[in-house]
Structure formats: C-alpha cells, structure tokens
Amino acid sequence: MGREEMEYKASSSAEPCYTEPKSRVAEEKRPPLVFPTTRYMLWVLSKLLHHGFFGMIISVALTLVSFFAKIALSVLGGRVTDLIMRLISWFLGRGGNATRVTSVSFVNFLDDNFEIRGTGFPVHSNTLTATNAEVLILASKLAYENMSDWVRVVTQVWEMEWVAGYSFEPQGTQVFVFKHKTAIVVAFRGTEPFNLFDWLVDLETALKAPQGSDKNPDRALLGNMHAGFYDALMTPPNSCRSIPWYRLINADGIATEMGLLDESRTPYDIVRDRVMEELRCDKDLYxxxxxxxxxxxxxSVFCAHLLVDDDPENLVKPRVQWLCTFGQPRTGGYKFARFLDCAASTRMTSMIGDDGKLIGFRYLRFVNNNDIVPRVPPPVRFSHSPCFVFLNELGYEEVDCETEGLSIAGVIVDEVMSRCLRTIQLPLNCVQDLASFNLMKPIVRFVVYLLPNLIYNHFPSEYERVIRGCPDPYFDEDQWVETTWQVPLLG
Incomplete structure (x- = not known):
C-alpha cells in the first residue's frame, strides 16, 4: 500500500495572528553572571537532599561542574565551547553545508545534518508514515541546538513557517513551534548532558497528581505524573530569580527577554495560548x-493537558492529531498511561474528516532497540502506554505489550553479543579506513565502540537513521539488508 497524502491549500495572511505582550527587546546573549540568592540556594539544597545519598553525590558533582562551567561561560562568553564544537565539526569533516547547524550540540555530535529527504509533510492519516516521522524526529533533534539555529533551519533549510520559540527559566524548558501547510508542530528539547537543571528535572522521581480546578476540573483524570516533568511544564515561574523567566525567539532569530508578567501563567499556558491563536487564524491546522x-x-504531559483541559470554543481538542515521542521515559502512573492510550484508541475510530478520511488522535511512542531511557524509571510506580513502535536494524515492529519489548534482561544479553561482534569488526573496519586514507573515521569508530548500546541507541541521530532505513555508518555496514515496509507505517 502506498502512503496517503492530501493536497493542501497554503494559508496566507497579511497581518500576524498573534502579538506577544510588550517587553524589552535584546539580542540573544548569555545573561551576566548572577550569584544565587539565599532562597535559591536553599531551593537547590532541598532538591539535592530529596534524591537520597547517591543522588545527592551525583547532584553535588553536577552542581560543581555546572557552577564552574557557568563562570567560564560568563567570563569567556561561550567562545571556548563554540570553538571546541567547531573543531569537532572540522575534525569530522563537516562544515560548509547549509543543512548543518553552526554550533553542533553534544547530543548531535555524530550527525548534525537536518536535511529533510521526504516530501509531502504533513500526511493526515492514523497510520505512521515515514514523511511525518522524519520531520518530527528532525524537529526533536533540532531542539538541542542553539535557538538561532532553530529559526534558520526551519525557515531556510526546511522552508517552513516559524511561529515562536521559548526558553523558560529556571525550569530550563525549551520548546519551539512552527507550521507547514495544515500542520502546526510543537517540539520540546530533551536533556542537555551538561545542564544541571535538566538533571534535577530527570531525578525528581516523586509522583505528583494534578489537582482539578474550576477552570479545568478534568485534570484530575490524568492521575499521577513524574514530579520533575510535571513541574518543568506546569509550575509558575520562580520569582526569586533575578534573570527574566523566559525568552521569546521571534522569526528574525532575536531573543526577547520577557519579564514576570503574571506568576500564575505556566510554560504550558504560554505555549498553549500561542497554539490556540494560530488555530483561530487558520481553521485547517492540526x-x-x-x-x-x-x-x-x-x-506527553503537554498533549495530555491539551486533551483534558476545558475548551469552550472546541478549538484545540478536535485538532490534536499526533503525539509522536522518541526515547520517552516512563512519565506517569498507570492512570496517566491509560488516559493517553484510551484517548488514542477512542478517537481513532470516531473522527472522520470533511473529505471522508479517518482523522483522529494518534499516540506513537518510538523505542530504538536497546535504548535504556524508555526502560526507566522502573515499572514499580510508573507505567508506559502498552503500545509502542519498536525499531531495530531490520525495521520496525508494533508491540502491544510493554513487557514484551522493554526487558532489561534482553538489553543485557544484546549488549554482550553486540560488544563481542563490534570487538571483531572494529580492527577490520579500521584497517579498511586506513587503506582508503580516511584517518578520521577510525577515531570516530572507536568513540562509538566505547559507547554501550543502551546509550548509543538513545541518540536522536540513531532514531533518525533507523526511521530513514539507513545503515549504521560505523558498524554492521556489510551486514545491512535493505527492507521494504509491507504496510504504510514506515516508508
């Protein structure tokens, strides 16, 4: 079966749909060095103590690294970091390509190319198509890069329309929004390895239940959620911070520092309001x-609240079409996972578009082979939606039971077998590289060899590679067999 594609009418408007509140505008730059206030230090200390003995040791180490890194960045203006990453890009033979970013992040150091190879995005279908999956994994990958690169890649490389980008403090949450034809995409950034606040969010493994309110009484239906993930998106700004609590990135790539406009507005509220304004202006957006x-x-937290919050205009709920996640950790309890699963299964069978095609909400959770992150936190208090898309070198498999595909024991066995195979392949491949006078690839191969698969498989570039059906450039090149998808799920 071929992939279904629809013809679209490009919407145009002479006036912008949305105007941000008045604020002071400044070029995007790092804030000056600001020593933490006493209240802020006590807040960090409470976070450290909450994680127990081993968590506290890790957090203290990260705190010291982050503290000295921030001093270095404040004094040197980030020039050293940019220089190192540029040297890495040069060492790997990159640069001079418009589809690449100007300062590659650590997460994307193996592949900083953001070229979209497919055409026809978006495809409005309940089946997973390679076109949609490719654009969404590239958007998730791009979220790790500099905010100025967000705008350039979206507008110049992808030739899509920029809506807005946001960087929230002190949560560290970053998200950008863009649209193309009949799709508006909201992409969230994942964990930066050297960002202290991201690790504090990840380590906050207590469960928190959202309380229903007069405005949104149905939030209680979501059940318990990971406290760190919930607070990063649903908690109002911390007024003890002396720097602006969020920045807005406009289409010109300039960051606008926004003040504490209203402490009752959360990052979720700000992003949702912007999406709603775009939906009001264009009735064909999903x-x-x-x-x-x-x-x-x-x-997943953002999308769940979109589906459950009060929507008197019936503007958002019917037009939330895809939640597509890559390497997602367990985000909530059984009730939260069941809510997303039921929302997807119910709406898939009940919504018909104006053209007679089935259009509903689809929750697609990708797990790449031995990626460890979807397997944590342990399934004691946390749960996943049971259905997910399992990726490996041979293609994909739709699994309808979490325990069948996320076994830790299976990961350990695969890791041992893979380590043995790579140990045999490494010297042979390096000899071939040197024979062809490629002096850099053996070093990169060795770096990849040192990475265990449970980490290597988590890189967004690895999700992108398997979704596109490309061979591993460092191992198993000769063993790769091209596969053809039998149904329009991938490719």
Whole structure:
C-alpha cells in the first residue's frame, strides 16, 4: 500500500495572528553572571537532599561542574565551547553545508545534518508514515541546538513557517513551534548532558497528581505524573530569580527577554495560548507534538493537558492529531498511561474528516532497540502506554505489550553479543579506513565502540537513521539488508 497524502491549500495572511505582550527587546546573549540568592540556594539544597545519598553525590558533582562551567561561560562568553564544537565539526569533516547547524550540540555530535529527504509533510492519516516521522524526529533533534539555529533551519533549510520559540527559566524548558501547510508542530528539547537543571528535572522521581480546578476540573483524570516533568511544564515561574523567566525567539532569530508578567501563567499556558491563536487564524491546522528523551516526556504531559483541559470554543481538542515521542521515559502512573492510550484508541475510530478520511488522535511512542531511557524509571510506580513502535536494524515492529519489548534482561544479553561482534569488526573496519586514507573515521569508530548500546541507541541521530532505513555508518555496514515496509507505517 502506498502512503496517503492530501493536497493542501497554503494559508496566507497579511497581518500576524498573534502579538506577544510588550517587553524589552535584546539580542540573544548569555545573561551576566548572577550569584544565587539565599532562597535559591536553599531551593537547590532541598532538591539535592530529596534524591537520597547517591543522588545527592551525583547532584553535588553536577552542581560543581555546572557552577564552574557557568563562570567560564560568563567570563569567556561561550567562545571556548563554540570553538571546541567547531573543531569537532572540522575534525569530522563537516562544515560548509547549509543543512548543518553552526554550533553542533553534544547530543548531535555524530550527525548534525537536518536535511529533510521526504516530501509531502504533513500526511493526515492514523497510520505512521515515514514523511511525518522524519520531520518530527528532525524537529526533536533540532531542539538541542542553539535557538538561532532553530529559526534558520526551519525557515531556510526546511522552508517552513516559524511561529515562536521559548526558553523558560529556571525550569530550563525549551520548546519551539512552527507550521507547514495544515500542520502546526510543537517540539520540546530533551536533556542537555551538561545542564544541571535538566538533571534535577530527570531525578525528581516523586509522583505528583494534578489537582482539578474550576477552570479545568478534568485534570484530575490524568492521575499521577513524574514530579520533575510535571513541574518543568506546569509550575509558575520562580520569582526569586533575578534573570527574566523566559525568552521569546521571534522569526528574525532575536531573543526577547520577557519579564514576570503574571506568576500564575505556566510554560504550558504560554505555549498553549500561542497554539490556540494560530488555530483561530487558520481553521485547517492540526496539532503535532513531539520530543526526544526529556522532551518526549514534556510532549506527553503537554498533549495530555491539551486533551483534558476545558475548551469552550472546541478549538484545540478536535485538532490534536499526533503525539509522536522518541526515547520517552516512563512519565506517569498507570492512570496517566491509560488516559493517553484510551484517548488514542477512542478517537481513532470516531473522527472522520470533511473529505471522508479517518482523522483522529494518534499516540506513537518510538523505542530504538536497546535504548535504556524508555526502560526507566522502573515499572514499580510508573507505567508506559502498552503500545509502542519498536525499531531495530531490520525495521520496525508494533508491540502491544510493554513487557514484551522493554526487558532489561534482553538489553543485557544484546549488549554482550553486540560488544563481542563490534570487538571483531572494529580492527577490520579500521584497517579498511586506513587503506582508503580516511584517518578520521577510525577515531570516530572507536568513540562509538566505547559507547554501550543502551546509550548509543538513545541518540536522536540513531532514531533518525533507523526511521530513514539507513545503515549504521560505523558498524554492521556489510551486514545491512535493505527492507521494504509491507504496510504504510514506515516508508
């Protein structure tokens, strides 16, 4: 079966649909070095103590690294970091390509190319198509890069329309929004390895139940959620911070520092309001939400609240079409996972578009082979929606029972077998590289060899590679067999 594609009418408007509140405008730059206030230090200390002895040791180490890194960045203006990443890009033979970013992040150091190879996005169908999956994994991957690169890649490389980007403090939550034809995409950034606040969010493994209110009484239906993920998106700004609590990135790539306009407005409220304004201006738009790792968890929390919150205009709920996550950790309890699963299964069978095609909400959770992140936190108090798309070198498999595909024991066995195979392949491949006078690839191969699969498989570039059906450039090149998808799920 071929992939279904629809013809679209590009919407145009002479006036912008949405105007942000008045604020002071400044070029995007790092805030000056600000020493924490006493209240802020006590807040960090309470976070450290909450994680227990081992968590506290890890958090203290990360705190020291982050503290000295922030001093270095404040004094040197980030020039050293940019220089190192540029040297890495040069060392790997990159640069001079418009589809690449100017300063590659650590997460994307293996592949900083953001070229879209498919055409026809978006495809409005309940089946998973390669076109949609490719754009959404690239958006999740792009979220790790500099905010100025967000705008350039979306507008110049992808030739899509920029809506807005946001960086929230002190939560550290970053998200950008863009649209193309009949899709508006909301992409959340995942965990930056050297960002202290991202790790504090990840380690806050207590469960928190949202309380219903007069405005949104149905939030109680969501059940318990990971406290760190919930607070990062649903908690009002911390007024003790002396720097602006969020920045808005406009279409010109300039960051606007926004003040504490209203402490009752959460990051979720701000992003949702912007999406709603775009939906009011264009009745043909449908919402696609995506993210990788921590961004995947934030995407699921965001999408769940979109589906449950009061919508008197009937503007948002019928037009939330795709929640597509990559490497998502367990985000909530059984009730939360069941809510998303039921929302997808119910609406898939009940919504018919104006053209007679089935259009509903689809929750697609990708797990790449031995990726460890979808297997944590342990399934004691946390749960996943049972259905997910399992990726490996041979293609995909739709699994309808979490315990069948996310076994830790299976990961350990596969890791041992893979380590043995790579140990044999590494010297042979390196000899071939040197024979062809490629002196850099053996070093990259060795770096990849040192990474266990449970980490290597978590990189967004690995999700992108398997979704596109490309061979591993470092191992198993000769063993790769091209596969053809039998149904229009991938490709």
């Amino acid at each position: 919402v696609f939400v995506t993210g990788h790792s921590l961004g995947a968890a934030l995407a």
